[in-house]
Amino acid sequence: MGVTIKDVAKAAGVSYSTVSKALRDSPLVKPPTKKRIIAIANELGYQPNVAARSLVSKKSNTIGVVWPTVERAAHAALITKINEELECHSYTTLLSINRVESAINTFNRLQVDAILVFSDKSYLDDHSSNVPILSYGIAKEPIHPTVDVNRRDAILLAVRYLYSIGHKNIAFIGDVSQQDQLQEEKVIGFKQGMLECFNEIPDDALIHTFGLELYDGYLALKTRLEKPNRPTAIICGSYDLTKGSIRAINEMNLSIPNDISIISYDNIPQINTFDQPISIVGVPNEIITNTITKALLDIIEKKDITNSIILTPELNINESCIGIK
Amino acid sequence: MGVTIKDVAKAAGVSYSTVSKALRDSPLVKPPTKKRIIAIANELGYQPNVAARSLVSKKSNTIGVVWPTVERAAHAALITKINEELECHSYTTLLSINRVESAINTFNRLQVDAILVFSDKSYLDDHSSNVPILSYGIAKEPIHPTVDVNRRDAILLAVRYLYSIGHKNIAFIGDVSQQDQLQEEKVIGFKQGMLECFNEIPDDALIHTFGLELYDGYLALKTRLEKPNRPTAIICGSYDLTKGSIRAINEMNLSIPNDISIISYDNIPQINTFDQPISIVGVPNEIITNTITKALLDIIEKKDITNSIILTPELNINESCIGIK
DNA sequence: TTACAGAATAACAACGTTGTTATCCGATGC
């Protein structure tokens, strides 16, 4: 079925080792011959056999990604990008939506070159994995090298900025259920910022949602806006919550930024699909993916990354925020 | 790094071909020897080398799944299940979230045994793929063998049922934008049913949403319920729309089924997470996944399933529907 | 012309596995 290197060799009238070298662009073969061989290979529709190649090279050029939470939109954006970047380095990404342990097992069987784990948990059980593992999540006492975003500082940055332009009534909308450490970190950052700026955290400054979906944000903010003491600035804990919040604000016939300034967490590309520009705080997706890609290549090369990498968030302000005199 | 079959052979004092046979449970090797070899292999932590194995067997035991629309929850449920089922047949699932053409290319390079494509489009461009392709979507003039759900009949069934228990004012809520052929089919089924039962399609029987998300359903239904001539029964075009509809109904202080009966499309497990049981119409997920798995194994073996498979929906009624005298 | 360097290409082993074929050895039948 498949056309092999030997078929090409026969067609070109050379030995098969020459073909191999020609296709790998080795300097050991004369340019004209090389050109001719490549042309013939293309014509025959030659596809290198991955199995044979990785058998001899002892590498699969494949990276396994463990992604148990398929639902999270932010992760989807990350994975798509990482996938692209790795392809540039001629690695193929392999996704598994199984449970973490089971996925790690499978990837060990498949002998991928490295495993990337997306997990909310702060640590993974210590599995015996022959393959190096990188995790993206919380770098608190990690077992494996980890890439993490400093969510606490992100929200802190936002509070400080809003304070600096005169806001006195700032609210944070997000999941305060303490189930998810990632969300918890944001709340801590908010509280820290409020204490720093105002020496207190008013009861109604934290707007609780019960989930991270659009509707959760919509409902929570709408309920809050119907009460007195309307905040002049809101920090939204995630992309979907921002979407819901904006709908709630529109529905109340309020204006961004004249009535309410908004800063959204999550620095993902979709943020540009809103009707109006929205200020954001977070680590740009591109930086996250670059870092992860680089870290993966590093752990493959055995450049042991002992330290975890913690990324610093950036603030991007535009007309969704206005100062208060 | 890896412990090979030869290491096991040396440790067991037998030839490596004997080890191979013992591990594949061949009758050619004596039971006691077999047992001993397996024990030693386990002890050494032997993992068969996939590359070598697929090099000789000319199979990768891997199936590529093209999944360009990561966001759709219904697809996530399907894929998870298919993944499980294939694992039972010792196939590994490989996900790609790239564009369809690019993904098919990659999978050809990796020489997977078959490709499963999730696509809204009614047909794929005729790519030169050496690997057999199965698609899940619309089986209208398909190029590749296709597994399809008869969405038209599903909604038709629902209309007929509601009519049979006395409803005179039935509405369908769904995406009527005609962008998506899958959604379009449902609308056609609804219209057909209405004509069949009532000889007409009232203008307000179709409740348009502009998307398939929860909030889209919520907003559209709420708007509709504020108008006169409230429907006594509603058919929801998808799981997320059902969720939104239920919220709208609750918010208006209406009761299911006393004020409004509900039937939801999408026969997925999550449907059981609602506060109350909801009647559904559609093909149970398990049947879809079984069919797809079987079809995949078939095209791998025979390389030729000429006919597409169209699945017939089922109606599952419970207390979310009540008759009208 | 012969010898020889250096480039170009051919030959070959190796990667880890599987299926086929060959070998060994004990038991059986005459």
Add this chain to the structure above:
DNA sequence: GCATCGGATAACAACGTTGTTATTCTGTAA
């Protein structure tokens, strides 16, 4: 006691590729 049979295991080729080593060929200097 010898040939034979058959079960158990060993030996080996093959899968398609790459890196190393061996061979051929070309052009140049003695």
